[in-house]
Amino acid sequence: MSVRLVAIALGGLFGFAISWGQFTDPDRIREMLLLEDAYLYVMMATAVAVGFVGVRALRRMGTRALVTGEPVSWTTSGVERRHLVGAAIFGVGWAVTDACPAPIAGQLAQGTLWSLFTIAGVAIGIVLFLRGEERRLARPATPRASAPSQARPLASAQTP
């Protein structure tokens, strides 16, 4: 089974589920963010609980990924400033549009053409971030080019 087919199938299930939960409706999201509807919070808490137990069960059983054959594993990250600043910026965008990346794709699929503006914005935001990271990574490279002994740090620098 190919990686692509499995990804499309699981993404399809995800898209179907969020559409059924009406997360594609900006008014529903707004009700949840105005704390008038607990649906989002119950859904997220259940998803995290099921996922939390499920992934640990996989690891404990020493499972190998069905398609790739790799042992199931993951790494976690400590909290950095970018996580908090980025999340705050994301939160503002979420509140203005009453949508986040998965529902935006769902909106387009359901014929809400307004989502084309949001999708274009998401793409621009990603490009701005990538350019910023590229500039940030390129900056120390110039002075270090003349000092080969210090050129190593660049090799470990990666974008998230």
Add this chain to the structure above:
Amino acid sequence: MKRVSDLLVTRPPAFVLGAVLGLIVVAVLATLNQRLGVLGGYSAVVERLSGRAPSFGWRASFLLGVFGGSLLFSALAGGSTVGAGYGWLTRTFTGDWQVLVVGVLLLLGGVLIGYGAKAAGGCTSGNGICGTALGSPASFAATATFMATAIAVTFAIDSLIT
């Protein structure tokens, strides 16, 4: 077919939907050994189209699946479940300039979503559901931050428009 559409018009219980999404997180790990994250799909497309990546990768396929799944839902439900217009934006901004004003606000909101989620290492799905399920401290911190910010800004918008 009538019965299917009747079933889909009403939301399933939140804990049922949550369990399904949690199981998808587990399934992505169990099949691909990857972390679920929808923003990554947009990023994969942008990176491929701008020549930053040699291929679209599995995340773009997952995003395509999200689109297809929503399309299938819409077909089985007998139409869109998204309300007319676009929420508070089209109710607040009306008249000749509506498309421009709402379009610009959605575009700017989208920029914040794309830039912010990329910086935070994930969006509602990547951090809020998957990263937290994996026990990542960064995801717990990011989720608490974006939930609190989104709630505060929504209340602020609500106080301005009502």
